[in-house]
Amino acid sequence: DVKVTQSSRYLVKRTGEKVFLECVQDMDHENMFWYRQDPGLGLRLIYFSYDVKMKEKGDIPEGYSVSREKKERFSLILESASTNQTSMYLCASSLWHGSGYQPQHFGDGTRLSIL
Template sequence: DVKVTQSSRYLVKRTGEKVFLECVQDMDHENMFWYRQDPGLGLRLIYFSYDVKMKEKGDIPEGYSVSREKKERFSLILESASTNQTSMYLCASSPRPYFSNQPQHFGDGTRLSIL
């Protein structure tokens, strides 16, 4: 079974802090994704990476950056946390080849509160 592990289930930080969310997958997937989920807004893609050191902005990248130094690890960074970044953050991974036919596999999520 694919395992996607997010470093924290719950996190509380203060406004202005630099926040790191870590995600590790064990299936050698090329693609990794960071989403945030807010009530009524569904899943919104923050950033996407298709290879080591490669990244693409998603729909809402402002205020975030990412790092992918190793294939299995994808980090989301809130450069200076603000209260409007309080949310559920979900990491996912999938194979890159179009015809792999596998869905995205999700971690358990990190519920982040910025005070």
């Protein structure tokens, strides 16, 4: 069965810290995504990657960066955490396909609190 694993279910950090959220998929998927989910705002795309070392900005990339050194791993980095980055973070992966509409497989999320 497909599996997307996020390293932490809950994380508490302090303002100004550099925070790393890790995501690993075991499906050999080309595409990987990071979203954040907030009440009343839904899921919003932060960054995505369609290949190793490639990255593209999503709708809300400010304050975040990403790293994809290996195909199976996609990391989200909060360079200097702020309280407005308290949120649920969801990682997803999908198979590359020319027609584009492959299902996205999600991890169970990391609930991040910035104090």
